Amino acid sequence: MARQLRVVMAQINLMVGDIAGNTELVVALARQAITEYQAEVIAFPELTLTGYPPEDLLFRDSMMLRINRALASLLAADLNIHIIVGHPLRESGQLFNALSVIKGRQVLATYRKQYLPNYQVFDERRYFESGDAPCVVNINDIPVALTICEDMWEAAPTQQAKAAGAALLININASPYHNDKLNQRLALLRERACANRLPIIYVNMVGGQDELVFDGTSMAIDANGDCQVLAPSFKSGLYPVLVKEQMNAGVSDWQYVDGVKAPTESLEATIYGALVLGLHDYVNKNGFESVVLGLSGGIDSALTLAIAVDALGKDRVQAVMMPFDYTSQLSIDLAQAQAHRLDVKYSVIPIVAPYQSFMQVLSAEFENLPTDVTEQNMQARCRGVILMAISNKKGAMVLTTGNKSEIAVGYSTLYGDMAGGFDALKDVPKTMVYRLSAYRNSLVDAVNAPVIPQKVIDRAPSAELAPGQVDQDNLPPYPELDEILELYVEKDFSAQAIIARGFPEKTVHRVIRLVDINEYKRRQSPVGVRLTQRGFGRDRRYPITSGWKLGE
Numbered sequence: 001m002a003r004q005l006r007v008v009m010a011q012i013n014l015m016v017g018d019i020a021g022n023t024e025l026v027v028a029l030a031r032q033a034i035t036e037y038q039a040e041v042i043a044f045p046e047l048t049l050t051g052y053p054p055e056d057l058l059f060r061d062s063m064m065l066r067i068n069r070a071l072a073s074l075l076a077a078d079l080n081i082h083i084i085v086g087h088p089l090r091e092s093g094q095l096f097n098a099l100s101v102i103k104g105r106q107v108l109a110t111y112r113k114q115y116l117p118n119y120q121v122f123d124e125r126r127y128f129e130s131g132d133a134p135c136v137v138n139i140n141d142i143p144v145a146l147t148i149c150e151d152m153w154e155a156a157p158t159q160q161a162k163a164a165g166a167a168l169l170i171n172i173n174a175s176p177y178h179n180d181k182l183n184q185r186l187a188l189l190r191e192r193a194c195a196n197r198l199p200i201i202y203v204n205m206v207g208g209q210d211e212l213v214f215d216g217t218s219m220a221i222d223a224n225g226d227c228q229v230l231a232p233s234f235k236s237g238l239y240p241v242l243v244k245e246q247m248n249a250g251v252s253d254w255q256y257v258d259g260v261k262a263p264t265e266s267l268e269a270t271i272y273g274a275l276v277l278g279l280h281d282y283v284n285k286n287g288f289e290s291v292v293l294g295l296s297g298g299i300d301s302a303l304t305l306a307i308a309v310d311a312l313g314k315d316r317v318q319a320v321m322m323p324f325d326y327t328s329q330l331s332i333d334l335a336q337a338q339a340h341r342l343d344v345k346y347s348v349i350p351i352v353a354p355y356q357s358f359m360q361v362l363s364a365e366f367e368n369l370p371t372d373v374t375e376q377n378m379q380a381r382c383r384g385v386i387l388m389a390i391s392n393k394k395g396a397m398v399l400t401t402g403n404k405s406e407i408a409v410g411y412s413t414l415y416g417d418m419a420g421g422f423d424a425l426k427d428v429p430k431t432m433v434y435r436l437s438a439y440r441n442s443l444v445d446a447v448n449a450p451v452i453p454q455k456v457i458d459r460a461p462s463a464e465l466a467p468g469q470v471d472q473d474n475l476p477p478y479p480e481l482d483e484i485l486e487l488y489v490e491k492d493f494s495a496q497a498i499i500a501r502g503f504p505e506k507t508v509h510r511v512i513r514l515v516d517i518n519e520y521k522r523r524q525s526p527v528g529v530r531l532t533q534r535g536f537g538r539d540r541r542y543p544i545t546s547g548w549k550l551g552e
Contacts, residue, residue, distance in 0.1 A: 004244040008033040009218040013207030016051035023070040043084040045205035053176035094129040111135035113148040121538040148175040162196040173204040179213035190225035208281030229259030234273040268439035278529035280311035293399040295319035297331025301401040318345040351382040380416025397421040405430040410518030426528025429536040430478040490534040
């Protein structure tokens with residue numbers, strides 16, 4: 001009789017630090033996998049019990065006490081299924097990123113992660129030591145190898161598993177999303193599977209953790225490198241895979257004969273999904289009842305409002321229009337139209353009175369000094385004070401609305417429009433803001449009644465802090481600016497290398513200077529969803545105080 005194995009990929013959303021809660025979830029889902037899918041194996045993500053990344057919680061003296069208690073409760077559950085669960089492991093004074101295979105009241109095997117990522121958002125060498133041995137467990141007379149996340153990005157662990165006799169490899173992950181990440185994973189898994197003639201089941205977590213968002217997209221790749229099973233992105237769930245042996249000329253060939261393959265999505269769809277999930281989890285995991293944001297009639301706040309409603313529901317979102325002398329009637333009308341379209345709580349609070357009060361208080365300090373950007377920043381700070389007061393009084397977290405292009409060059413006001421708890425658009429360039437707005441309006445619920453008014457998309461962007469002001473008075477056109485920023489911020493090109501691409505020298509030097517001198521602002525900005533491989537925050541770490549000069 002042909003051998004087969006019913007595996008469930010547990011693509012789940014975990015809470016960092018909630019070891020007891022995560023453990024209860026593992027037990028509940030293992031029971032569900034047995035009942036609904038008659039599963040023989042359930043594979044959970046990397047560091048299941050702690051959530052990822054636990055960061056310096058790993059230094060806590062009580063960490064391993066809690067982990068050992070959690071492992072004991074998994075054994076006490078005495079479940080008739082092979083549970084593959086990730087957790088920290090301390091041995092002989094060393095800490096490992098590990099997984100255990102538990103069935104019933106026994107730990108059948110333990111694997112220690114061999115390759116520890118220490119780049120971009122990862123710093124696992126700060127905490128863990130590397131393992132060096134393969135782990136192959138016999139399940140239903142099938143030798144199953146186990147590895148953890150980064151082990152897949154290096155060739156040796158898969159080769160090691162194959163040499164140890166594995167017929168199937170299960171790799172558990174905490175792999176965060178960035179643009180085009182799915183295609184990178186598919187190419188990698190195809191390479192590993194084909195090189196070793198080894199089918200691979202790849203299990204990834206889902207959910208938001210501070211600026212990181214985990215997209216899931218767990219999958220099963222056959223020995224020919226073809227993706228046969230693909231779980232949807234940004235959606236928690238149990239996704240079953242039936243692995244079955246087929247004999248070809250007397251040689252075992254393992255195939256996936258059951259499992260769902262989710263359709264691939266556009267770049268705009270995946271980015272929008274990441275923003276919605278990232279905001280949803282940040283608000284809910286931090287215990288906020290609602291959010292409030294300034295709705296200006298511009299495209300950034302309009303897109304942020306749409307994301308907030310999709311993430312939290314209309315009843316948990318408040319929008320506030322705070323007009324001043326330079327606020328156009330068009331802005332007022334567009335903000336009101338969108339708030340009514342999305343049916344959120346909407347307030348209009350003019351800032352003329354608080355602004356005049358500040359000017360009166362500061363009149364002696366400003367005497368004989370010319371009007372400059374100070375007066376513009378005061379408008380933004382009046383708005384920031386109002387939103388933070390609403391936040392304090394109502395327990396509603398303030399959403400800021402700055403995009404990556406503005407944040408990069410400092411086109412924002414510290415303690416003004418930067419005041420808040422979370423910025424969904426922090427890693428979204430302005431040109432992508434337009435694409436995401438068009439995408440949101442293309443969805444079924446918005447085709448006949450756009451969620452973002454078309455006039456918001458069509459109008460010239462402006463902070464409206466001075467008469468007749470538009471963004472392009474102070475910045476290069478956004479398509480040009482975003483190209484320069486991508487080369488400098490995300491690819492670390494020098495000024496000369498960017499100029500060699502055909503961009504004007506004066507523009508390049510000005511943009512780079514703005515990026516460099518505004519590092520101090522970014523250090524004080526709220527967290528936001530990471531979408532690129534060089535998001536502001538954990539990814540890109542440049543000094544505030546620096547004598548580095550532009551050049552090669």
